[in-house]
Amino acid sequence: MNKKQVVVGADGRGRWDQDRSMLAALSIVTPTAKTCLRCHQHNFGGDIFIDELDSLFMQSQWNLGDTRPRIAHPGSKRGTPYSPTWDVHAAQNMACIECHTTQGHFIAKGTHTTTMMANDLPDVEVKCEKCHSAEPHEDDPELADLYNMHTGRIACVTCHIPTLQADNATMRDFDSPLFEEHPGIYVYDDLEKGVDAERGIMYRWWNGDGTFLGNPIGDNPNGRNLYSFYKPEHVWPEYQDFDYEGWYERVMRPIAKQKPSKLYAMKRFNGKQHIDLANISPFGGMYVPYNLPTYYTTGDPDQAAAREMEKSMMEMMYGKLFKFYLMDKFMSFMGADGWNADVYEDVKALKNVEARWIPMDASLEVSHAIRREGSLTCTDCHSPDGVLDWKELGYSDADIEMYQQNPLE
Ligand code: HEC
Ligand code: HEC
Ligand code: HEC
Ligand code: HEC
Ligand code: HEC
Known part of the structure; x- marks a missing residue:
């Protein structure tokens, strides 16, 4: 990054130029997985993840004498x-x-x-079936057909991502940072990590769309209207009496039914972060960004929030102009009447801000860490103590009794 500079183009506008050094030119190749992982490893395995088979696979590791040292944040959002x-x-x-x-x-x-x-190419699909068939199982003579029977209703990742890497975070508290000895900075506290269906992996019906708070939109195709993808676990005091169920049936169920859904494995995540209390809704509110140098060096999130608002860009982002241009509309998506543009002055004065969990945990899409060994098989799901909560997934009591029996007996 420090080789890049701002240049002025023919159109008179400034933009970031490339790193034009000889070294950079010589490094041009078709990107390998390692190239992409220099950035994406952060959320896949996490910065401190080291693969057991090949400790060099992830090149941005801080502990290998790398020439591009980076802060070794613990925890990854996905764990895949x-x-x-x-x-x-x-x-x-x-x-x-x-x-x-x-x-x-x-x-x-x-x-x-x-x-x-x-999304650079919103119409281009990236999916398993581009290389494998929709009925890909054949090796196991007894079970192959039975696995194939499921692929119309159950996504490939649901069986093929049975667990997550242990350093994944599910509940990340930005409000009570801890001092990390090694890099010598304050970092968020990952209160909880979950590797499997206990807390990390959640099973959700999904039609491919999401709300922008990370809730996968979908419904059980059985049409019984027993499944709901929105059930908040951390309701805010201002909305204790909000009729979430009524809202769901009125607004969300019709949307959830617009496209067919499949059952997906997903990753739980929530973050406790400063919220501007003048801009809240039943579903969440406006996050206040932290000034990272202040956060890392002082471990004081209040000061970090206030300091960030001193930047001239913030006045533009949170001020009156943006209210009409974008923020009123943005808030209407969350069910609030409009944007309160006082946030900028308020946060600087630490007025009306508070760290909160988002009302409903996000369920993040997971698509990597695909394994063959350990994939979910019959009794991982068809059993009373299997990974699926059949009731939550919208099955009737009679169906549940049937589906929880071991199908091979
Ligand atoms: C210099 C860091 C960097 C590198 C290297 C990089 N990415 Fe990204 N990538 C990002 C960032 C940052 C975003 C999010 C962009 C945004 O906010 O919209 C992103 C977004 C994406 C997305 C969309 C993610 C989503 O959830 O919608 C895909 C897919 C992706 N990158 C694939 C790749 C691939 C494949 C490579 C290697 C060829 C690669 N990236 C290399 C930083 C990087
Ligand atoms: C075997 C195929 C495959 C490979 C290899 C692959 N991906 Fe993906 N990736 C997917 C699929 C499938 C999706 C989900 C696409 C969708 O939902 O429309 C996905 C989604 C993503 C996303 C969105 C977030 C997520 O985790 O779902 C990112 C970012 C991404 N890939 C980056 C990468 C990077 C970087 C690499 C290499 C290190 C990579 N992918 C390698 C198949 C692959
Ligand atoms: C770009 C093509 C491509 C895509 C897309 C793709 N795969 Fe693969 N997959 C391969 C190849 C190549 C292999 C390795 C060859 C083999 O072992 O059969 C493989 C191997 C596998 C295996 C192990 C097979 C074995 O015999 O050990 C599984 C399981 C698998 N893929 C599942 C998936 C899932 C799930 C997705 C979607 C997330 C996916 N694949 C997407 C090409 C692809
Ligand atoms: C209901 C669970 C389930 C679903 C859904 C599922 N798989 Fe599998 N799959 C398995 C299990 C379990 C194995 C391992 C079988 C073994 O190794 O004996 C397997 C094996 C495979 C293999 C190895 C080859 C073979 O003949 O067994 C491939 C490739 C594969 N799956 C791809 C996919 C793709 C692609 C999808 C989505 C279209 C998918 N699977 C959906 C459970 C599932
Ligand atoms: C990821 C969890 C999962 C795994 C693994 C799984 N199933 Fe299922 N299975 C389901 C779900 C969910 C349904 C209900 C689908 C629906 O709503 O139609 C189902 C349906 C069935 C049905 C009823 C089919 C019908 O048309 O009503 C049978 C039989 C069955 N599974 C047998 C098996 C066998 C045998 C295996 C192992 C080879 C297996 N399942 C593995 C989740 C799973």
Whole structure:
């Protein structure tokens, strides 16, 4: 980054130029998985993840005398490493762009999402069935047909991502940072980590769309209207009396039914972070960004929030102009009447801000850490103490009794 500089183009506008050093030019190759992992490892396996089979697989590791030292944040949001031990495709040395096909420098993301990231190629699918068939099982003569019978209702990742890497975070508290001896800074406190269906993995019906707070939209295709994808666990005091169920039936169920859903494995995540209390709704509110140098060095999130608001950009982002241009509309998505533009002055004065969990845990899409060994098999699901909560998933009592029996007996 420090080789890049601002240049003025023919159109008179400034932009970031490339690193034009000889070293950079000589390094140009078709990107391998390691290239992409320099950034994406942060959320897949996490900064301190080391693959057991190949400790060099992840190049940005801080402890290998790397020339690009980075802060070794503990915890990753997804816990799905793309590395030989954890992913069958990484073990075959497949590059990311074999699945995430490219057009020029655009990288396909796929058509499904639970996040708000940019999508270079919104119409290009990235999916298992581009290489495998929709009925891919044949090796096991007894069970292959039975696995194939499920692929119309159950996504491949549901069986093929049975667990997560242990350093994944499910409940991340930004409000009570801890001092980390090694880098010598304050970092958030990961209160909880979950590797399996206890707390980390959640099973959700999903039609490929999401709310922008990370809730996968979907419904059980059985049409019984017993499943709800929105059931807040951390309701805010202002909305104790809000009729979440009525809202769901009125607003969300029709949307959830618009496209067919499959059952997906997903990753739980929530963060406790400063919220501007002048801009809240039943579903969440406006996050206040932290000034990272202040946060890391002082471990004082209040001061970090106040300091960030001193930046001139914040006045633009949170001020009157943005209110009309974007923020009123943004708040209306959350069911609030409009944007209160006082936030900028308020936060600077530490007025009306408070750290809170988002009312409902996010369920993040997971697509890597695909394994063959350990994949979910019959009794992992069809048993009274299996990984699926059949009731939550919207099955009737009679169905539940049937589905919980061991189908092989
Ligand atoms: C310099 C860091 C960096 C590198 C290297 C990098 N990415 Fe990214 N990538 C990002 C960031 C940051 C985002 C989120 C962009 C946004 O906010 O919209 C992203 C977004 C994505 C997304 C969309 C994610 C989503 O949830 O919608 C995909 C897919 C992706 N990158 C794939 C790749 C692939 C494949 C490579 C290697 C060819 C790669 N990236 C290399 C930083 C990087
Ligand atoms: C075997 C195929 C495959 C490979 C290899 C692969 N991905 Fe993916 N990736 C997927 C699929 C499938 C999705 C989900 C697409 C969708 O939902 O539309 C996905 C989604 C993503 C997302 C969105 C967030 C998430 O975790 O679901 C990112 C970011 C991403 N991939 C980056 C990468 C990077 C970086 C690499 C290489 C280190 C990589 N992928 C390798 C198949 C692959
Ligand atoms: C770009 C093509 C491509 C995509 C997309 C792809 N795979 Fe694969 N997959 C492969 C290749 C190649 C292999 C390794 C060859 C083999 O072992 O059969 C493989 C191997 C596997 C294996 C192990 C097979 C074995 O015999 O050990 C599983 C399981 C698997 N893939 C599941 C998935 C899932 C789930 C997805 C979607 C998230 C997916 N694949 C997406 C190409 C792909
Ligand atoms: C109901 C659970 C389940 C679903 C859904 C599922 N798989 Fe599998 N799959 C398994 C299990 C379990 C194995 C391991 C069988 C073994 O190794 O004996 C397996 C094995 C495989 C293999 C190895 C080859 C073979 O003949 O067994 C591939 C490839 C594969 N799955 C791909 C996929 C893809 C692609 C999808 C989605 C279209 C998918 N699977 C959906 C459970 C499932
Ligand atoms: C990921 C969890 C999961 C795994 C693993 C799994 N099943 Fe299922 N199975 C389900 C779900 C969910 C349904 C209900 C689908 C629906 O709503 O139609 C189901 C349905 C069935 C049905 C009823 C089919 C019908 O048409 O009503 C049978 C029989 C069955 N599974 C047998 C098996 C066998 C045998 C295995 C192992 C080879 C297996 N299942 C593995 C989740 C699973």
